[in-house]
Amino acid sequence: MSGAITRRAEDYLRAIYEIVERKGFARVKDIAKEMNLKASTVVEMVRKLHRYGLVNYEKYGGVTLTQDGRTIAESIKERHETFRKFLEIILVPKEIALKDSHILEHQLDPKTILQFTRFVKFITESKERPKFVSRWLEQFKEYCRREEAAQQSNRKEVR
């Protein structure tokens, strides 16, 4: 029964968190728009989140997060940021990185998340070794450029 929140419920919490941050509270319509869902679907989930004590909600009223809900949403957001940064480090285009970090932020083992976090920190916060890291990133970038070029010429040959 209780215990673990579902992956999807986490998505809702994050969406609500972002909307609340922008305008103080979230309406059903806002959530539906943010998540590309229909209002009826949102109402259903919001009621569930309310039963779980994760959102404040009354019929026809705005939605906000309870302390528990906020705690969960914040930890998800943190994970999200980690993955977004990571994907940008490995040179995934910005929009795709944004989309896929939403996928990565769920389900993974805490230890895995921890290592991702460390990796990102290692790369971004290395005060002692900035030259080392930048040289490393440059090499990886160069490697990708060569790969792209190789694929280009491959495609030409195929045509």
Add this chain to the structure above:
Amino acid sequence: MSGAITRRAEDYLRAIYEIVERKGFARVKDIAKEMNLKASTVVEMVRKLHRYGLVNYEKYGGVTLTQDGRTIAESIKERHETFRKFLEIILVPKEIALKDSHILEHQLDPKTILQFTRFVKFITESKERPKFVSRWLEQFKEYCRREEAAQQSNRKEVR
């Protein structure tokens, strides 16, 4: 209707692929065991995969992959290997890496998967810069060691 196979169906294809590799064909019971499911659940999905033309299957008979099914299973397996290697590079323990690469192998954008692949190749296949990479890995390992140590002493203080 047709078109994209579901995330879960992919899981089944990979499981079947592995079993077939080991013993030539998969029985319902094998799949159920491999995936921790009940036989009745497996039958249902196997029939669906058969309708999609991804497995060969007749009632009470063994299951094997069609060419289409094998193609899909192989590409999933490849992704899986990439993620497993990657997680080991960032020092996620083996068993966890295995588990989580199953999660990563789905859903991500092809471009993201491509960059993961390149990253792993960059690290593992760098013939020109083995010293560079090994030095880099050593630094990251050292960094993680320090983090672990810092956390240890933190915990002591809290107690």
Add this chain to the structure above:
DNA sequence: TAAAAAATTTTGGGGAACCAAAAATAAAAG
């Protein structure tokens, strides 16, 4: 080869997440 055991399939049911259309309520316009 008949009876027992094992595997498979069918049937009925459940939870999660979604939608469309209708009903209810709230907000805005006249």
Add this chain to the structure above:
DNA sequence: CTTTTATTTTTGGTTCCCCAAAATTTTTTA
């Protein structure tokens, strides 16, 4: 303050994936 419009909620229905129990088929064993 009533009518129109917008929003929200309810209702009924769908798909996906899962399970338990009963029925069926295959395999093993006595």
